[in-house]
Amino acid sequence: MTDRPDLPPDVRRIVSGLDPEQTEAVLAPRGPLCILAGAGTGKTRTITHRIAYLVATGEFAPQQLLAVTFTARAAGEMRSRLRSLGVQGVQARTFHAAALRQMSYFWPRHFGGRLPELAPSKFRMVGQAAARERISTTTETVRDLASEVEWARSCLIGPDAYPEAVRAASRETPLPAEQVAKVLARYEAIKKNAEVIDFEDILMSMAYMLESVPEVAREVRSQYRGFVVDEYQDVNPLQQRLLDAWLGERDDLCVVGDASQTIYTFTGARPDYLLDFGERFRQATVVQLERDYRSTPQVVALANKVISGSTGKLSKARLRLVGQRPAGPEPLFRTFDDEPSEAAAIAARCKELIDGGTAPAEIAVLFRINAQSEVYESALADLGVPYVVRGAEKFFEREEIREAIVFLRASVRSAAGSELPLDEQVTRVLVSSGWDPEGSVGQGAARERWESINALVGLAEEMRAADPATTMESFVAELDQRAAAAHAPTIQGVTIASLHAAKGLEWDAVMLVGLHDGMVPISRARTDEQIEEERRLLYVGITRAREHLQLSFALSRSPGGRGSRKQSRFLDVFGGGQGGTSAPSVRRRAKVSRCAGCGQPLAPGDAAAGTCDTCRRSGKDLFDRLRSWRLGVARENQLPPYVVFDDETLAAIATRAPSSLMGLLAVKGVGETKLGRYGSDVLEVIGAGATSDS
Known part of the structure; x- marks a missing residue:
């Protein structure tokens, strides 16, 4: 850490404990400052100490500084850290909160009357706009249209320019671009007639007032003379316009960001503002923070290898992290036959960590899309491991799943006696409810809904593979049982979340699951830019882990399925992919089917049965008694x-014919819950057979 006896005592106190690069950023001269801060490098610590330094040296009064962030949580964290440094009065707010506060003050003075009512959501007005354009108003369609309205307005794109803009961006739209443009125009008219404003109006109106009302500009710029922007790689054109209006001709601006963590371009984020900062402000000081204090060197090495394969403009600003923590366990890369096996192993690993002293809240299971959550919710519930779902509803609480179960429950009676396999019955019912098994949907909410319902079909296939005679009634009973388990209240538990929802968070142990091509990168990522964003998303997931990290994927979705999936191309550098090289930091478990009895490798013809012919013959009588x-x-x-x-x-x-509870627990498929429920009875059945043989 830095030792600077040449500095005044107050300043020396502020930089005490900072590393050389953090100190350089804190002590940079007044003016434009760009801090390129990698994951875990202490960016919040650095910018709060920078603010404390500017106040302590008299460059600014606390009330003259405005720090803007993207979440209320980040703003609260910044205020808390500033208080601990003895700095009171600095405004730390989100873009919207800061603009709304200013608008509420200036609107009555310059336009008369109260600020128009702020619509809490676009959903209702977008639904009205869609209806007037004779477009479907299903929940998912309206939700996706609302996202497009928000994207267009955040990017300063009007209805007329929308079709060309989405084509230039290779952006998938929920409906033909011309139709979406009509909804966008209709939405603006409905909003105007209702005399309400939305969140984009807040930013746009404040920027307009600063640009066109001199007295407003003078007052705001007199109040706020220095600005700090966190997560600058996520700024969109509308936010940048407001920031420019706040600044005017001044350059007292400090920005912090990391191009390698740009994962929100689909919402309008433009990393160009961060990348081009030095060109815009020729006198800017640029400091790179690459010392990672969050993760072990093993995790850091893995993150560096993944992001080193990036290409394009953003790769030029790539940082190479240097781990500062003591060495930890090597990241583990595992391959499983199917998704249920992957989920069961992940749940078992979570339980193992908890039994070893890791708090459940310090463990996370991260995946690409929310529809993947159900199998992990179920697997954790089976082992009695508490969990919380972050950033989305629990699987069985989602509207589309509740509706699908209603249809399935109603079909139980008519399905009685059907000779169709269970998964085909389930598919027919879901098709009759409006689901398209071909997946001919776009992106966003519609795609999420399709994936969630498709997970029900996957569960039916799994149950059919386990027992071909499974009925629709049994399937619905299983859904009810899983839903009941998922609704159990939890206070502290393993976090289940998408990679996007994990941004800005960290855990002692992270499990990254479902890492096969088609999911990471996701199949709808087609352009080079979209695929590179998927790489950055995986990088963000890896850098959430402090110590324990496991990456995995399943060769097929359901047991017995064709194992045709390939590991994510982003992991090819670790072996198993085309053109990749193996790395000592990742151990890959090869797919070898072994006998559940003797453990020997199975011949291809025995793989489906799970046991070799010898063990099947020797255990047949006991197997029949157990059935x-x-x-x-x-x-x-x-x-x-x-x-x-x-x-x-x-x-x-x-x-195996185990003779003890511990021996029974070692059998795949016997967890602690089932051991406690059935273990003694199973041992009695085994013992009775042994006595009879004697």
């Missing part, structure tokens, strides 16, 4: 038999 016992338990508790144990687990128990 009879299972049937009795299932009938007594009114459960589908596979809920007790599926055939694969019974086969593994029969071939």
